[in-house]
Amino acid sequence: MSIFVNRETRVVVQGITGREGAFHTSQCLAYGTQIVAGVTPGKGGQNANGIQIFNSVHRAVITTAANCSLIFVPPTFAADAILEAADAGIELIIAITEGIPVLDMMRVKNYLAGKPVRLIGANCPGIISPGQCKIGIMPGSIHLAGGPVGVVSRSGTLTYEVVHQLSSQGIGQTTCLGIGGDPIVGTDFIDCLTAFENDPETRAIVMVGEIGGSAEEEAAAFIRERVSKPVVGFIAGLTAPPGRRMGHAGAIVCGSSGTAQAKLKTLTDAGVHVCRDLTSLGSYCSKVFADAL
Amino acid sequence: MKIHEFQTKELLRGFGVTVPAGALAVNPQQAVEVAERLGGWPVLLKAQIHAGGRGKAGGIKIVHDPSGVHEMASQLLSMTLVTPQTGPQGQKVGKLLVESGVDIEQELYLGMMVDRVRATITILASLSGGMNIEEVAAATPEKVIKIFVNPLLGLQPFHCRQVVYGLGLQPALAKECTKLLGNLYRMFLDCDCETLEINPLAISKAGELVALDAKAEFDDNALFRHQHLLEYRDSSEESPLEVEAARFGLNYINLSGNVGNMVNGAGLAMATMDIIKQAGAEPANFLDVGGGASAEMVENGLRIILSDPKVRGVLINIFGGILRCDVLAEGVVQAARKIGITLPVVIRMEGTNVLEGRRIFAESGLNLITAKDLHDAASKVAAMVAEEKR
Numbered sequence: 091m092s093i094f095v096n097r098e099t100r101v102v103v104q105g106i107t108g109r110e111g112a113f114h115t116s117q118c119l120a121y122g123t124q125i126v127a128g129v130t131p132g133k134g135g136q137n138a139n140g141i142q143i144f145n146s147v148h149r150a151v152i153t154t155a156a157n158c159s160l161i162f163v164p165p166t167f168a169a170d171a172i173l174e175a176a177d178a179g180i181e182l183i184i185a186i187t188e189g190i191p192v193l194d195m196m197r198v199k200n201y202l203a204g205k206p207v208r209l210i211g212a213n214c215p216g217i218i219s220p221g222q223c224k225i226g227i228m229p230g231s232i233h234l235a236g237g238p239v240g241v242v243s244r245s246g247t248l249t250y251e252v253v254h255q256l257s258s259q260g261i262g263q264t265t266c267l268g269i270g271g272d273p274i275v276g277t278d279f280i281d282c283l284t285a286f287e288n289d290p291e292t293r294a295i296v297m298v299g300e301i302g303g304s305a306e307e308e309a310a311a312f313i314r315e316r317v318s319k320p321v322v323g324f325i326a327g328l329t330a331p332p333g334r335r336m337g338h339a340g341a342i343v344c345g346s347s348g349t350a351q352a353k354l355k356t357l358t359d360a361g362v363h364v365c366r367d368l369t370s371l372g373s374y375c376s377k378v379f380a381d382a383l
Numbered sequence: 384m385k386i387h388e389f390q391t392k393e394l395l396r397g398f399g400v401t402v403p404a405g406a407l408a409v410n411p412q413q414a415v416e417v418a419e420r421l422g423g424w425p426v427l428l429k430a431q432i433h434a435g436g437r438g439k440a441g442g443i444k445i446v447h448d449p450s451g452v453h454e455m456a457s458q459l460l461s462m463t464l465v466t467p468q469t470g471p472q473g474q475k476v477g478k479l480l481v482e483s484g485v486d487i488e489q490e491l492y493l494g495m496m497v498d499r500v501r502a503t504i505t506i507l508a509s510l511s512g513g514m515n516i517e518e519v520a521a522a523t524p525e526k527v528i529k530i531f532v533n534p535l536l537g538l539q540p541f542h543c544r545q546v547v548y549g550l551g552l553q554p555a556l557a558k559e560c561t562k563l564l565g566n567l568y569r570m571f572l573d574c575d576c577e578t579l580e581i582n583p584l585a586i587s588k589a590g591e592l593v594a595l596d597a598k599a600e601f602d603d604n605a606l607f608r609h610q611h612l613l614e615y616r617d618s619s620e621e622s623p624l625e626v627e628a629a630r631f632g633l634n635y636i637n638l639s640g641n642v643g644n645m646v647n648g649a650g651l652a653m654a655t656m657d658i659i660k661q662a663g664a665e666p667a668n669f670l671d672v673g674g675g676a677s678a679e680m681v682e683n684g685l686r687i688i689l690s691d692p693k694v695r696g697v698l699i700n701i702f703g704g705i706l707r708c709d710v711l712a713e714g715v716v717q718a719a720r721k722i723g724i725t726l727p728v729v730i731r732m733e734g735t736n737v738l739e740g741r742r743i744f745a746e747s748g749l750n751l752i753t754a755k756d757l758h759d760a761a762s763k764v765a766a767m768v769a770e771e772k773r
Contacts (some may be wrong), residue, residue, distance in 0.1 A: 191605035227704060228704055254734075327653040337634045338650070341649060
């Protein structure tokens with residue numbers, strides 16, 4: 091099994107004719123993902139990568155029964171694209187776009203609250219259930235199908251690093267996803283931890299956090315109360331100077347809040363197996379998870 | 384993006400907020416002219432730097448009569464202010480805000496900020512004006528009023544009542560404050576602020592609400608729709624290498640260590656800095672070349688790292704996803720040939736087209752040290768630095 095996506099997921103790509111959209115559509119198709127439609131306003135009726143293009147998500151959903159949207163729309167129009175997907179009845183929206191204004195995402199988050207839709211991202215690498223489907227920009231080849239570890243992260247390439255080390259140790263993954271590096275994102279750590287806890291095939295979890303905000307602290311409290319499966323945690327940014335935005339819009343230490351040290355301590359106190367050395371995370375997992383695998 | 388106090392006040396004035404009369408001066412003569420024009424005493428001379436904590440560092444002076452302005456202004460303009468926010472190197476003062484003094488009855492705090500946890504615009508208000516609100520909130524949380532505004536609903540009269548009754552303002556001031564909240568909220572949205580803070584907000588003896596000091600920070604991601612705000616950017620407040628990197632679309636932050644590093648992706652870049660530290664060295668920078676970097680960006684990145692005189696060695700850590708290892712290798716080889724690299728460069732690559740990338744390095748004839756994995760890279764960096772120390 092897997093969380094949020096599987097081989098049945100039917101994907102519409104918003105921004106399918108852009109450089110990134112076109113390239114990653116072909117990569118996802120090659121992985122076996124069911125991409126059933128594309129949307130680029132003004133290009134409806136054309137084809138891209140053999141996929142039919144529509145002018146609106148509504149049209150695409152009516153015609154192809156797509157239930158998931160993958161968004162590559164530039165930041166200027168990305169919030170609108172997310173709202174359009176939600177309004178068209180899409181159940182799962184994955185927004186790759188980096189650089190969406192935070193006030194736009196604040197409106198989006200409040201609009202989506204209480205609706206039967208899940209947003210992953212924005213500013214994220216997407217989601218992959220190895221062997222089933224890849225809906226995002228991660229390199230598919232580093233993943234190992236068959237579980238039993240679920241991976242959730244705020245980052246992109248750092249997640250690839252973690253997954254690569256797991257696969258090198260022969261540890262497969264059920265689902266790997268990035269929740270995004272922006273200050274306001276859709277799905278959070280707790281949503282993913284809940285889903286992994288409920289997924290019978292996921293037997294252990296790796297959580298990769300970074301400086302800024304308090305998502306890791308909230309996750310720690312949740313893990314202590316509600317997660318029975320072993321969790322390995324890693325936090326990036328021990329050496330990040332305060333007050334500077336470290337690449338991700340959300341990765342900033344403000345005053346005394348959001349430091350890596352505080353996050354590591356909270357996670358340790360919550361019973362998370364904290365790995366401090368990224369270079370040996372794979373072997374650390376195979377030790378800690380030995381009983382669960 | 385941060386801007387100066389005088390710029391924030393200029394914007395606030397445009398949104399109908401009362402600020403003290405004043406103008407900018409870049410030399411002592413100008414300061415004298417502005418002070419005379421203001422036509423009353425005392426006058427404040429306020430150093431304009433982005434960092435907070437200016438008052439304690441001696442960057443704000445009160446002058447009570449015309450004779451003192453010239454001398455005090457030249458003193459301030461020759462200063463390098465060191466505050467907890469500037470770092471030990473401090474920030475040189477190049478501009479002064481010359482402002483009329485205000486007869487103060489009481490000082491308040493009023494701020495608005497993006498609340499990332501609640502996804503709201505959060506209003507903070509307090510009777511403890513002039514103090515660091517984070518410290519006030521930590522020590523005496525009951526003294527800070529917090530109101531959460533859902534942006535889909537917008538600022539409502541009941542929000543304002545919570546603030547003015549919470550502060551215990553008299554009816555006339557309550558009305559003033561409600562108007563002020565509306566104006567600030569409008570500016571917050573219109574300018575895509577991340578924080579907008581008035582601290583202190585004075586109740587003057589004349590019964591007015593006056594923004595004595597103000598700080599605004601804007602969302603970099605939203606600057607594309609605010610061309611007028613870009614004119615407020617002051618690159619003399621930023622490190623020259625960071626300004627240069629930004630021109631090439633590179634995400635670069637200069638730090639105090641001596642191991643330069645270039646990484647794709649912000650999370651991995653932070654983790655790589657941590658690895659350098661764990662290996663016993665100090666990172667000289669943060670540099671995220673991004674997921675979709677071109678050979679040209681890689682070249683520019685490497686050039687910027689190497690133009691930092693502190694750098695004694697370089698670690699390149701790339702996990703090829705979108706950025707393919709062969710593209711990276713081309714960029715590094717090109718840059719190495721052009722710049723003529725003399726420092727040790729350790730390269731760790733993994734991911735898409737890694738074999739092709741390694742071949743390009745091997746055939747380049749350049750002295751580039753390849754690491755077989757992250758662990759190997761870390762120990763090679765440590766060795767590199769140890770060598771340097773000897």
